[in-house]
C-alpha cells in the first residue's frame with residue numbers, strides 16, 4: 299500500500315496513524331496537492347491528499363473513506379466500534395475533527411509549519427495571532443466540553459477512529475509550537491498529551507518533523 303500525501307498533511311497523518319495502530323506496513327510518498335495536474339485529478343477527482351494506492355493501481359481518496367476501507371480489510375484491532383451508537387459517534391467525531399477542528403487549527407498550522415517546511419517561507423505572526431484569537435480559542439472552548447474527565451479514549455467503547463482523527467488535528471498544534479493552555483482547557487490539554495504520546499502518533503510525528511524541506 300502506498301499513502302500519497304506526506305506526514306505534513308493532518309489528513310495523511312490520520313491514515314498513517316490508523317495503519318500504525320493496525321500494524322499495517324505502508325509506503326509513504328510525498329504528493330503536494332498543487333497544481334491540479336490531470337494525473338493528480340485522475341487519482342482523486344477532488345484534487346486532495348491523502349490518496350491510498352492499493353494493488354492493481356487502484357486509488358482510494360479521502361482520509362475517512364480510506365480508514366473505512368482499512369477497517370474492512372484489516373478489522374483488528376478495530377477502530378470502528380460494533381455498537382451502532384458508538385459507531386455513529388466515532389464517525390461524527392471524525393467529521394467534527396476534519397471540518398470544525400481543522401478550521402480552527404489549519405490556518406495557524408499552515409503559517410507556522412507548512413509555509414516553512416513545504417514552501418521554505420516565513421510565518422506571518424500577525425495572521426497567526428488573529429487565527430489563535432478568532433479560530434482556535436472558540437473551537438477549544440467547544441472541544442473542552444467533548445473531552446472525558448480523565449485523559450483516555452473519547453468513546454465509552456474504547457480507542458477508536460475518533461481518537462485518531464482528534465490526534466491528527468491536535469498534532470498540528472504541536473508541530474506549530476502552540477501550547478494548549480492547561481489553565482483554560484485542562485481536559486483538552488491532558489487529552490492531547492495522552493493521545494500524542496501513543497507510539498503510533500510518535501512515529502508519524504517524527505515523519506512530519508523530518509519531512510520535505
Ligand SMILES: N[C@@H](CCC(=O)N[C@@H](CS)C(=O)NCC(=O)O)C(=O)O
Nearest residue numbers: 307308309331346347348360361362
Ligand atoms: N476531507 C479530506 C480533506 C483532505 C484535505 O483537505 N487535504 C488537503 C491537504 S492537508 C489538500 O489536499 N488540500 C488541497 C486543496 O484543498 O486544494 C480528507 O479527509 O482526506
